[in-house]
Amino acid sequence: MGNRTLSERLAKVNSAAMLAMYLLALFAGCGAASGPSLASIRLPPWQLLWSQPQNGIPVSLSPQEAFVRGARVYYQSAPVPLAAITLNWLATGPPFGLALARLDPAATFQDVVLLYSTPQTGWIGDATTVRNGAPCQSQDSQRQVNSVTFPQPVCSVGNLGKIPTATQPWDYLLTSWFATGQTYLSFTSASASIQRPSAASGISMAGTQGWRYQQGDIETITQFTAPSHTGIFACLNDAQHCQSLAMQALQ
Numbered sequence: 001m002g003n004r005t006l007s008e009r010l011a012k013v014n015s016a017a018m019l020a021m022y023l024l025a026l027f028a029g030c031g032a033a034s035g036p037s038l039a040s041i042r043l044p045p046w047q048l049l050w051s052q053p054q055n056g057i058p059v060s061l062s063p064q065e066a067f068v069r070g071a072r073v074y075y076q077s078a079p080v081p082l083a084a085i086t087l088n089w090l091a092t093g094p095p096f097g098l099a100l101a102r103l104d105p106a107a108t109f110q111d112v113v114l115l116y117s118t119p120q121t122g123w124i125g126d127a128t129t130v131r132n133g134a135p136c137q138s139q140d141s142q143r144q145v146n147s148v149t150f151p152q153p154v155c156s157v158g159n160l161g162k163i164p165t166a167t168q169p170w171d172y173l174l175t176s177w178f179a180t181g182q183t184y185l186s187f188t189s190a191s192a193s194i195q196r197p198s199a200a201s202g203i204s205m206a207g208t209q210g211w212r213y214q215q216g217d218i219e220t221i222t223q224f225t226a227p228s229h230t231g232i233f234a235c236l237n238d239a240q241h242c243q244s245l246a247m248q249a250l251q
Helices: 006-029 063-070 239-250
Strands: 046-050 071-075 078-080 086-093 096-102 109-118 122-132 142-145 148-154 159-162 172-178 183-189 201-205 208-215 218-226 229-236
Touching (some): 046 122, 063 086, 063 109, 096 183, 122 183, 148 172, 229 239
Antiparallel strands (some): 086 096, 183 229, 218 229
């Protein structure tokens, strides 16, 4: 990730998001003759949406319960039971949860849901797509991404980041990549207090303590540089290279 601080990387992501919002507003103000109509916008067949219910979600609930309260899955605009998707929790804590959702049986549509809570807001969250059904084309892929060298060329659909505010003191940066059969996630935060799973094994990377946790076909590497300064690197279908990639991505 280079020598940039987390705040600098988040500011870059935030600026990109603001630019995207500006361009969308510009399209909306140009009139139907000069911009795409709503009818011409094609939604992906699989969608996962998470939003806080109108009456909120109390902090006394677990992140798993908060996910169920706010999550909706759709296929071709028709509701799909949450039990039909594959959901893996990569990290959880009393005020925090990070999960990878595989929406379709072939796992070509994947989303990440990040939930966090404060006494003032209850459970709130963000969701982003990490695989959108499209293959990773050779012209869009690369093996070397910043400081990380992947075992095969990968593609990315973008980042998700948040800068802390007075009312929402959470910060994070989430980056994802995918190849033909693999998905990789990198998450860093200075405010995520998480719990170690009972089945996790302790590891040390460049003198920094953490743990390694295997759940089925997902390997998760978690690293701490301070009590709430957390780095997480998760690999779907690539446990062989996960710790090496985590060392590159989180240093």
